[in-house]
Amino acid sequence: MRVLVAMSGGVDSSVAAALLLRDGHQVSxxxxxxxxxPSDTGCCSVxxxxxxxxxxxxxxxxxxxxxxxxEFERDVVGPYVSAHAQALTPNPCVACNAHLKFxxxxxxxxxxxxxxxxxxxxARVANTGGAWRLRRGRDAAKDQSYVLYMLGQAQLERLYxxxxxxxxxxxxxxxxxxxxxxxxxxxSQDVCxxxxxxxxxxxxxxxxxxxxxxxxxxxxxxxxxVDALELLTVGQRRGLGLSARTVxxxxxxxxxxxxxxxxxxxxxxxLLVGSVQVGDICWSxxxxxxxxxxxxxxxxxxxxxxxxWEAACTTATEGVPLSGGPVKAGAVSAGTVSAGAVxAGAVxAGAVSAGTVVLEVPARRPAPGQAVVLYAPSPDGDSVLGxxxxx
Amino acid sequence: MSAYFDHAATTPLRGEARDAMEPxxxxxxxxxxxxxxxxxxxxxxxxxxxxxxxxVLGTAPGDVVFTAGGTEAANLAVxxxxxxxxxxxxxxxxxxxxxxxxxxxxxxxxxxxxxVVPVGKDGLVDLEALARALDKSVSLVSVQLVNNEVGTxxxxxxxxxxxxxxxxxxxxxTDAVQAVPWYDIADLGAGADMVSISAxxxxxxxxxxxxxxxxxxxxxxxxxxxxxxxxxxxxTHNVAGVVGMAAALRATVEEMEVVARRVxxxxxxxxxxxxxxxxxxxxxxxxxxxxxxxxxLVIEGIESEALLMVLDGFGVAASAGSACASGAxxxxxxxxxxxYSEREAMGALRLTLGHTTSAQDVDKGLREVPLAVQALRSGxxxxxxxxSR
Numbered sequence: 001m002r003v004l005v006a007m008s009g010g011v012d013s014s015v016a017a018a019l020l021l022r023d024g025h026q027v028s029x030x031x032x033x034x035x036x037x038p039s040d041t042g043c044c045s046v047x048x049x050x051x052x053x054x055x056x057x058x059x060x061x062x063x064x065x066x067x068x069x070x071e072f073e074r075d076v077v078g079p080y081v082s083a084h085a086q087a088l089t090p091n092p093c094v095a096c097n098a099h100l101k102f103x104x105x106x107x108x109x110x111x112x113x114x115x116x117x118x119x120x121x122x123a124r125v126a127n128t129g130g131a132w133r134l135r136r137g138r139d140a141a142k143d144q145s146y147v148l149y150m151l152g153q154a155q156l157e158r159l160y161x162x163x164x165x166x167x168x169x170x171x172x173x174x175x176x177x178x179x180x181x182x183x184x185x186x187x188s189q190d191v192c193x194x195x196x197x198x199x200x201x202x203x204x205x206x207x208x209x210x211x212x213x214x215x216x217x218x219x220x221x222x223x224x225x226v227d228a229l230e231l232l233t234v235g236q237r238r239g240l241g242l243s244a245r246t247v248x249x250x251x252x253x254x255x256x257x258x259x260x261x262x263x264x265x266x267x268x269x270x271l272l273v274g275s276v277q278v279g280d281i282c283w284s285x286x287x288x289x290x291x292x293x294x295x296x297x298x299x300x301x302x303x304x305x306x307x308x309w310e311a312a313c314t315t316a317t318e319g320v321p322l323s324g325g326p327v328k329a330g331a332v333s334a335g336t337v338s339a340g341a342v343x344a345g346a347v348x349a350g351a352v353s354a355g356t357v358v359l360e361v362p363a364r365r366p367a368p369g370q371a372v373v374l375y376a377p378s379p380d381g382d383s384v385l386g387x388x389x390x391x
Numbered sequence: 392m393s394a395y396f397d398h399a400a401t402t403p404l405r406g407e408a409r410d411a412m413e414p415x416x417x418x419x420x421x422x423x424x425x426x427x428x429x430x431x432x433x434x435x436x437x438x439x440x441x442x443x444x445x446x447v448l449g450t451a452p453g454d455v456v457f458t459a460g461g462t463e464a465a466n467l468a469v470x471x472x473x474x475x476x477x478x479x480x481x482x483x484x485x486x487x488x489x490x491x492x493x494x495x496x497x498x499x500x501x502x503x504x505x506x507v508v509p510v511g512k513d514g515l516v517d518l519e520a521l522a523r524a525l526d527k528s529v530s531l532v533s534v535q536l537v538n539n540e541v542g543t544x545x546x547x548x549x550x551x552x553x554x555x556x557x558x559x560x561x562x563x564x565t566d567a568v569q570a571v572p573w574y575d576i577a578d579l580g581a582g583a584d585m586v587s588i589s590a591x592x593x594x595x596x597x598x599x600x601x602x603x604x605x606x607x608x609x610x611x612x613x614x615x616x617x618x619x620x621x622x623x624x625x626x627t628h629n630v631a632g633v634v635g636m637a638a639a640l641r642a643t644v645e646e647m648e649v650v651a652r653r654v655x656x657x658x659x660x661x662x663x664x665x666x667x668x669x670x671x672x673x674x675x676x677x678x679x680x681x682x683x684x685x686x687x688l689v690i691e692g693i694e695s696e697a698l699l700m701v702l703d704g705f706g707v708a709a710s711a712g713s714a715c716a717s718g719a720x721x722x723x724x725x726x727x728x729x730x731y732s733e734r735e736a737m738g739a740l741r742l743t744l745g746h747t748t749s750a751q752d753v754d755k756g757l758r759e760v761p762l763a764v765q766a767l768r769s770g771x772x773x774x775x776x777x778x779s780r
Binding site: 070108 | 696700704719720721733770
């Protein structure tokens with residue numbers, strides 16, 4: 001196979017390329033230039049491109065650079081800002097995977113003659129009974145299946161995740177054995193286009209208005225105020241400026257309302273929910289039947305929890321075309337066709353794009369805008385059924 | 392063998408240059424500033440090279456400053472002048488970044504305002520806008536002879552006349568880097584007070600260039616140290632590089648008429664052939680005089696990044712716009728200045744021919760470029776196709 005490896009300049013994608021080469025594939029590397037602005041971390045700086053190039057030189061493979069800065073601005077940074085403007089808590093890594101890595105990059109790779117792509121994500125691609133599945137990575141602490149939930153059959157069948165069967169430690173030691181210069185490079189983290197020094201607030205301030213808001217208790221009582229209501233996140237506890245003297249117990253943001261410019265603050269109990277509404281859903285291989293048991297993960301490093309799936313009514317025409325690319329603009333709809341019509345994992349059929357996850361045990365409410373990822377129920381709990389956005 | 396169409400990026404070292412350099416990379420290793428016979432030999436070679444270069448550029452040997460390439464020469468002209476005589480710096484919008492960014496740096500250093508003069512869709516500096524940008528506060532005007540992306544020949548004589556009239560205190564610099572292989576610089580660049588050249592664009596070695604003066608101009612050096620180059624550029628000379636540059640320049644000038652005619656015919660065949668074979672391909676600045684080596688197209692619905700990858704696989708080395716530090720393609724500032732949209736600019740293809748380009752190269756370009764475009768337009772290369780190549 002001719003495989004193009006998306007190389008960030010990190011250790012995982014370096015090892016991914018080395019492993020594919022060892023398995024006899026024809027391998028090239030390519031680094032996406034995504035962000036033209038200042039950054040101090042991960043994926044976009046010249047130093048990272050250089051690391052990727054040097055690793056390719058060492059492996060004796062070609063290295064290319066793709067300039068996707070316009071698409072990144074349009075599909076990741078822009079939506080990140082507008083989500084904040086609606087007091088949502090976006091996950092830009094999910095948007096980047098959906099629009100850049102597994103759409104634009106995959107398209108480009110196929111266009112110029114590759115058969116498949118690979119990345120250094122810690123997750124696994126498996127094929128059972130003719131359908132492709134995304135499974136959690138072997139290293140539970142590094143598992144990245146959560147941010148890859150949008151992968152459908154069309155992407156999975158052209159994707160290699162060579163380090164998914166390894167622990168991070170194994171990846172690093174293999175990189176060391178191979179003498180790869182990225183062996184000891186620290187993991188990237190946080191949002192790659194927001195520099196640590198300047199921070200999220202200063203980044204957003206340059207791109208949207210931030211305004212003050214009042215903090216009110218669930219009883220309706222005024223208990224404080226914040227400078228930038230748009231930056232509050234449901235579930236947030238720190239940075240509310242509530243003094244322990246006047247508000248003795250732990251307080252969390254349980255809701256943000258831009259219209260009245262208030263955030264409701266409540267106790268941990270008041271943050272707990274028994275169900276989560278999910279929109280913009282992509283299914284890996286078709287939706288489960290309504291009522292099906294599953295496991296749900298509500299944050300990037302959250303624990304999977306037992307739950308039940310309740311499909312919302314949707315119109316088949318607005319479903320997600322499973323044979324196509326990743327979902328670009330999922331329409332949350334409440335139509336009339338029952339989920340049963342497209343149930344039983346019928347690949348290629350219309351799909352349910354919204355529904356409710358009913359939790360077995362109440363859990364902290366996920367911040368609206370965050371990814372909600374659905375996995376097969378235990379004991380097969382490591383395979384992704386699909387995912388969407390918390391409403 | 393791959394067909395090389397990137398001579399504007401760099402052109403192969405001429406045999407004459409290699410032969411001339413050889414001794415200075417071996418036994419004759421002296422530092423020209425020394426006081427013994429080994430040094431004197433190097434000094435002699437340097438002086439001879441200086442004579443050759445001065446003659447070609449139409450100036451006196453003492454008015455040639457050797458630099459480590461065209462970019463340094465242009466920086467010395469722009470920033471050296473700005474430091475010595477602060478004032479507005481006027482440049483065209485399609486200058487090479489060596490000039491453009493030096494002008495912006497001069498402004499950043501507080502030496503004078505950078506005034507960027509627009510160009511038309513024809514790829515030529517807008518003389519009316521230039522006239523408006525000129526006044527007594529201008530210290531330097533820099534307009535290239537040949538644009539390094541689309542190849543248009545700039546109206547330097549008219550520029551110089553305007554400057555004399557409206558900004559008599561200003562000096563005119565021309566970046567002649569892309570013009571040297573094709574034109575008589577002494578004649579065409581006659582209006583300029585300073586001329587920058589770069590050896591590797593005409594068959595000399597990389598990392599060597601020169602700034603030539605046509606009249607006395609006080610410049611502040613950018614590099615300090617010893618008294619080399621009459622205290623205008625410190626540092627031990629790159630003797631082999633300078634000797635190679637002179638040998639390449641002499642050979643280039645001797646063969647210019649023949650090579651330029653031959654390459655122009657090849658270019659015309661290539662350009663017309665591609666325009667005929669590729670629907671939606673447009674020549675940039677059509678009808679304008681362009682340096683003989685340049686065939687520059689904008690192709691609808693094609694991304695240069697993908698096209699260059701495919702062409703590379705087909706054995707055709709080509710270029711698009713400029714690349715940033717990471718190596719990613721950026722929409723060309725030249726095409727943007729000429730009024731092309733960012734999307735159009737991302738579909739640019741620059742094929743540049745040079746002294747080693749053969750009819751076989753052109754045949755290969757005519758065969759492979761349309762195939763590559765067609766493959767990309769039809770949704771890509773199936774792996775069988777790619778494998779069977």
